[in-house]
Amino acid sequence: MEKEFDFNRIGKRMPYTTPEGFFNKMEADIWERSRHEPLKPARRKTSRLRTVLIGTAAVAASITLLLVLNPFSSGQADGFSKVEQAFAGLSQEDQDYMLEVYQEDIFINR
Amino acid sequence: MATLNDSELVAALKEDTERGFRLLMAKYKEAVYWHVRRLVVSHEDAQDAAQETFIRVLLSFRQFKGESSFAVWIYRIATNEALRLLKRRRGGRVSLDDPEAGTNRLMADEYVDYSDLEAVKLQKAILSLPTKQQLAFNLRYYDELGYDEIAAITGSTAANVKANYHIAKEKITKYINSTT
Numbered sequence: 197m198e199k200e201f202d203f204n205r206i207g208k209r210m211p212y213t214t215p216e217g218f219f220n221k222m223e224a225d226i227w228e229r230s231r232h233e234p235l236k237p238a239r240r241k242t243s244r245l246r247t248v249l250i251g252t253a254a255v256a257a258s259i260t261l262l263l264v265l266n267p268f269s270s271g272q273a274d275g276f277s278k279v280e281q282a283f284a285g286l287s288q289e290d291q292d293y294m295l296e297v298y299q300e301d302i303f304i305n306r
Numbered sequence: 307m308a309t310l311n312d313s314e315l316v317a318a319l320k321e322d323t324e325r326g327f328r329l330l331m332a333k334y335k336e337a338v339y340w341h342v343r344r345l346v347v348s349h350e351d352a353q354d355a356a357q358e359t360f361i362r363v364l365l366s367f368r369q370f371k372g373e374s375s376f377a378v379w380i381y382r383i384a385t386n387e388a389l390r391l392l393k394r395r396r397g398g399r400v401s402l403d404d405p406e407a408g409t410n411r412l413m414a415d416e417y418v419d420y421s422d423l424e425a426v427k428l429q430k431a432i433l434s435l436p437t438k439q440q441l442a443f444n445l446r447y448y449d450e451l452g453y454d455e456i457a458a459i460t461g462s463t464a465a466n467v468k469a470n471y472h473i474a475k476e477k478i479t480k481y482i483n484s485t486t
Contacts, residue, residue, distance in 0.1 A: 201478075210428075215349075215417065219336060219339070226361060
C-alpha cells in the first residue's frame, strides 16, 4: 500500500529543470535588452498627462466658444488656463487619480 | 556578491544602474524565475515572463514609492507577467483556472524531470487548483512569504490568503492520495 502524501517528505523539490548556464545567460540577455530598449516611464507619464490636458482643453475650448458666441455672455476665457485652473482646483487625491488613470499602469490589466 | 537589503538595493539601482542590476539579479533572478515557472510551467514561457519582469523593474524602479516592500513589488510584477502570458497563450478567451491546460503544459515541456514521479504529481496537483489558491500555496510554501505579503501581491486580504493556502494544501493532499 502506498504511503500517505507528506509535504515534509518532498519539501521544495520540483521536477522542473533549466538548460545549463541558463541563469547567467538570462542575466546577460536582460541587461543587453534593457540597454537597447530603454523606455522612459517618467516622460511617458508626462506625455499621458499632456494628452489628458489637451483632450480636456479641447472640450473646455468648445464650451468657451459657446460662451463667447452667447450674446448674454460678456467674458472670454482661455481654455488651457481654465483647464489648468480646474486641474489645480482638484484635491491632491483627485489629481493623483487623474494621473493614475491615464498613466500606463502595469497593473491595470490584472 | 554580497546580498543587500531591499532599500540598499533600490539605492544602488538609483546610484549606479549596472551595479544595482547585478545585485538585483543576484538576489531575485532565481526566485522570480521559479515563481513564474510554477505558474506558466514551460521553461520558455517562464524565461519570457522573468525577462519581462526584470525589464519592467529596471525601467520603473524610480517609480517605486516604498508603499510595499521591494520584494512584494517585484513579485507582483512577476505574477502579472506570468498571468498575462498565460492569458495571451490562451487567446484571452479561456479562464486561467483550467486544470487540464496546466497538466498539458507540464507533460509537454522539455525541461521537466519526469522520473521524479512524486514531484511531478505535486506540480500536477498544484496546477489543478484555481489561480488564487495556486498563488497562495506557491508563495507561502516555496517562497515562504507572509500572508500579508502575499495579500499585497495578489490584491487580496491576509485572511483570504490564509484560507486559500489551507484549502490548497487540503486539495493537494486529496489529489495526490486519490491518484496513488
